[in-house]
Amino acid sequence: MEVLYAQLKVQMEGTAYERNGLEETVSLYKTRISELEQTRLQLSTCNQRLSNDLNDANTKVSKSTAALEDATRSHTFEVDELRRKHRNEAEDTKDQHRRETERLRREAQEEVDRLRKEAQAEAARLTRARQEDLAEQERQLKAEIEEERSRRVREVQDLTTQWAVHRQTTNVDLEKKDREAQDIKSELQRTSSDLERANALIKTLQDKLAEMSANTLALETSMRAMKSKIDFLESDNQAQSQAFADLNQRLQDAQNSEAVAYEKLRTEETLRRKLHNQVQELKGNIRVFCRVRPTGEAEPDEPAKITFPDTETDSKEVAVQGPEQKSALGNITTSTNAFSFDRVFGPTSQNAEVFEEISQLVQSALDGYNVCIFCYGQTGSGKTFTMSAADGMIPRAVHQIYATAKSLQDKGWTYAMEGSFVEVYNENLNDLLGSADELDRKKHEIRHDAARCKTSITDITTVPLDAPEKVEQMLERAATNRSVAATKANSRSSRSHSVFILKLTGENSITGERSEGTLNLVDLAGSERLSHSGATGDRLKETQNINRSLSCLGDVIGALGQGKEGGHVPYRNSKASPHHQMLTLTSVKTRDAG
Numbered sequence: 001m002e003v004l005y006a007q008l009k010v011q012m013e014g015t016a017y018e019r020n021g022l023e024e025t026v027s028l029y030k031t032r033i034s035e036l037e038q039t040r041l042q043l044s045t046c047n048q049r050l051s052n053d054l055n056d057a058n059t060k061v062s063k064s065t066a067a068l069e070d071a072t073r074s075h076t077f078e079v080d081e082l083r084r085k086h087r088n089e090a091e092d093t094k095d096q097h098r099r100e101t102e103r104l105r106r107e108a109q110e111e112v113d114r115l116r117k118e119a120q121a122e123a124a125r126l127t128r129a130r131q132e133d134l135a136e137q138e139r140q141l142k143a144e145i146e147e148e149r150s151r152r153v154r155e156v157q158d159l160t161t162q163w164a165v166h167r168q169t170t171n172v173d174l175e176k177k178d179r180e181a182q183d184i185k186s187e188l189q190r191t192s193s194d195l196e197r198a199n200a201l202i203k204t205l206q207d208k209l210a211e212m213s214a215n216t217l218a219l220e221t222s223m224r225a226m227k228s229k230i231d232f233l234e235s236d237n238q239a240q241s242q243a244f245a246d247l248n249q250r251l252q253d254a255q256n257s258e259a260v261a262y263e264k265l266r267t268e269e270t271l272r273r274k275l276h277n278q279v280q281e282l283k284g285n286i287r288v289f290c291r292v293r294p295t296g297e298a299e300p301d302e303p304a305k306i307t308f309p310d311t312e313t314d315s316k317e318v319a320v321q322g323p324e325q326k327s328a329l330g331n332i333t334t335s336t337n338a339f340s341f342d343r344v345f346g347p348t349s350q351n352a353e354v355f356e357e358i359s360q361l362v363q364s365a366l367d368g369y370n371v372c373i374f375c376y377g378q379t380g381s382g383k384t385f386t387m388s389a390a391d392g393m394i395p396r397a398v399h400q401i402y403a404t405a406k407s408l409q410d411k412g413w414t415y416a417m418e419g420s421f422v423e424v425y426n427e428n429l430n431d432l433l434g435s436a437d438e439l440d441r442k443k444h445e446i447r448h449d450a451a452r453c454k455t456s457i458t459d460i461t462t463v464p465l466d467a468p469e470k471v472e473q474m475l476e477r478a479a480t481n482r483s484v485a486a487t488k489a490n491s492r493s494s495r496s497h498s499v500f501i502l503k504l505t506g507e508n509s510i511t512g513e514r515s516e517g518t519l520n521l522v523d524l525a526g527s528e529r530l531s532h533s534g535a536t537g538d539r540l541k542e543t544q545n546i547n548r549s550l551s552c553l554g555d556v557i558g559a560l561g562q563g564k565e566g567g568h569v570p571y572r573n574s575k576a577s578p579h580h581q582m583l584t585l586t587s588v589k590t591r592d593a594g
C-alpha cells in the first residue's frame with residue numbers, strides 16, 4: 001500500500017509538474033496572442049492609411065492622365081504645326097536647290113563647251129601636226145621604197161641576164177644531146193635494118209640449104225634409081241620377069257600372114273582379157289591392202305610401234321605393238337597384234353608402187369568389168385593423199401586407161417570415157433562437179449536398173465574425158481567445191497565419202513565386140529571412235545552417220561567376201577540412205593561381173 005501510495009505520490013508530483021509546465025505554456029501563448037493582436041491592430045491602421053494613400057494616388061493619376069491627354073493634344077498640334085512649317089521650308093529649300101542645281105548645270109555645261117572647244121582646237125592642232133609628221137614619214141618611206149625597188153630591179157635585170165646566158169648554154173647542150181640521140185637513133189635503125197637483113201639472109205640461106213639438101217637427096221635417090229635401072233637393063237630380060245613374079249608372090253604371102261597375125265592378135269586379146277580377169281578372180285575379187293603412212297615431225301601423239309615382219313618376202317603382214325601391261329607379279333609384257341593383208345605398203349612406199357597393185361584392176365574396168373576401190377582409214381591416215389594427189393590413184397588410173405585404150409586402137413577398139421564425182425555428206429548425195437551453191441540443196445537419187453544391171457544417179461554432171469588432162473580439171477573443180485562448202489561445215493573432206501566414177505564403153509569395129517565397165521574410186525570419210533572424237537550436236541550426228549555407213553559397208557563386203565552363190569548380201573541394212581546403196585551397189589556389180 002505504501003508502495004502504491006509512493007507510486008501514486010510520484011505520479012501526483014509528476015502531474016503537478018506537468019500542470020505547471022502547461023500553465024507556463026498557456027501564459028506564454030496568451031502573451032503571444034496579445035502581441036499578435038497588437039500587430040493586427042497596427043496592420044489594420046496601416047492598411048487604412050494605405051487605402052487612403054491609394055485613393056489619393058488614384059485621384060492624382062486621374063488628374064495626371066487628364067493633364068497628359070491635354071499635353072498630348074497640344075503636342076500633336078504643335079507637331080503638326082511644326083511638320084507643316086518644316087514641309088514649307090523643305091519646299092522652299094528644294095526650289096532653291098533646284099534653281100541652284102540649274103544654275104550649276106548651266107555653268108558646268110558652259111565649262112564643258114568651253115573645254116570641248118579647247119580640246120577640239122587642241123586635237124585639230126595635234127592632228128595637223130601628226131598629219132604633217134605622217135606626210136613627212138610617207139615621203140621618207142616612198143623615197144626608201146623607190147630606192148629598194150630600183151635596187152631589186154637592178155638585181156632582177158642581173159638575174160635575167162644570168163638566166164638568159166644559162167638558158168643559152170643549156171639550149172646549146174640540149175641541141176648537142178638531141179643531135180647525139182638522133183645519131184644513136186639512126187645508128188640503131190641502121191643496126192636493126194642490118195639485123196633484119198641478116199635474119200632474112202639467114203632465113204633465105206636456111207631455106208636454100210634445106211632446098212639444096214632436099215635436092216641432093218632427090219638427086220641421090222634418082223641417081224640410085226638410074227643406077228639400078230641401068231643394072232636392070234643390063235641384066236637378062238627373063239630373069240627380070242621371074243624376079244618380078246617372085247616378088248609378087250612374096251608380097252601376097254606377107255599380106256596373108258599379116259591378116260592371119262591380126263586375127264590371131266584379136267583372138268589373143270579376147271583370150272588375154274579372159275585370162276587377165278581369171279587371174280584377178282584367182283587373186284580374189286575382194287582384196288585388201290594396207291598402207292602405213294610416214295609420221296611427221298609435228299605429230300602431237302607418239303606414233304604406234306609398227307613392224308613389217310615379211311618385207312623381204314611377200315609383204316603381207318604388219319604387226320602393231322600394244323601398250324605395256326603389268327602382271328600381278330610386277331612383270332611388264334607387251335602384246336603384239338599381227339594382221340595379214342593381200343599386200344602391205346610401208347611408210348616409205350610411193351603412190352606408184354600402190355598403183356602397180358591396183359593397175360590390173362583398172363585394166364579389168366577397161367575390159368568391161370565393174371571395179372570398186374575403197375580407201376578406208378582414220379582421219380589423217382592418207383586416204384586423200386593416196387586417191388587424189390597429183391600422182392594418186394585417180395590420175396594414174398585415168399592415164400593408164402588412156403594409154404591402154406590408145407594401144408587397143410590397133411586391135412579395133414575405140415573407147416568412150418566419162419567421169420562424175422559425187423560426195424555423200426550427212427546422208428545426202430552431192431554433185432562435186434556441179435555448182436557449189438547447190439551442195440546440200442539439190443537432191444540426187446540413185447536408180448538401179450536390175451534388168452540391165454545398170455546404176456545411175458539423177459541430175460549429176462558427167463564430163464566426157466576426151467583428154468587425160470581433163471581428170472586434173474575434174475579433181476580441181478571437186479576440191480574447189482569442197483573447200484567452198486568447208487566454210488559452212490568444217491573439214492568437209494574428212495566428214496564425207498567421195499566417189500569418183502569413171503564409165504568406160506568400148507566397141508570393136510572389127511569383131512563387133514562391146515564392153516561397158518565402171519571404175520569407182522571411193523575415198524571414205526575418216527573413221528573415228530565416238531568416245532575419242534568428243535563430238536556433240538550436229539558433229540555427233542555426222543560421226544554416227546559415218547560410222548553406221550562404214551559398218552554397213554563392212555557387212556556388205558564381209559558377205560561378198562564369203563562368196564556364197566545366192567547368199568544374202570545386206571545391201572540395204574541401213575536406212576537405205578543413198579550412199580549405202582551407192583557404195584554397196586558398186587561392189588555387187590564387181591562381184592557379178594567377175
Ligand SMILES: Nc1ncnc2c1ncn2[C@@H]1O[C@H](COP(=O)(O)OP(=O)(O)OP(=O)(O)O)[C@@H](O)[C@H]1O
Binds near residue numbers: 292347378380381495
Ligand atoms: N604416204 C604418205 N607420204 C607422205 N605424206 C602423206 C602420206 N600419206 C598421207 N600424207 C600426208 O598426211 C596428211 C593427211 O593425209 P590425208 O589428208 O590424205 O588424210 P585423209 O585420211 O584423207 O584424212 P581425212 O579423213 O581427214 O580426209 C596430208 O598432209 C598428207 O600429205
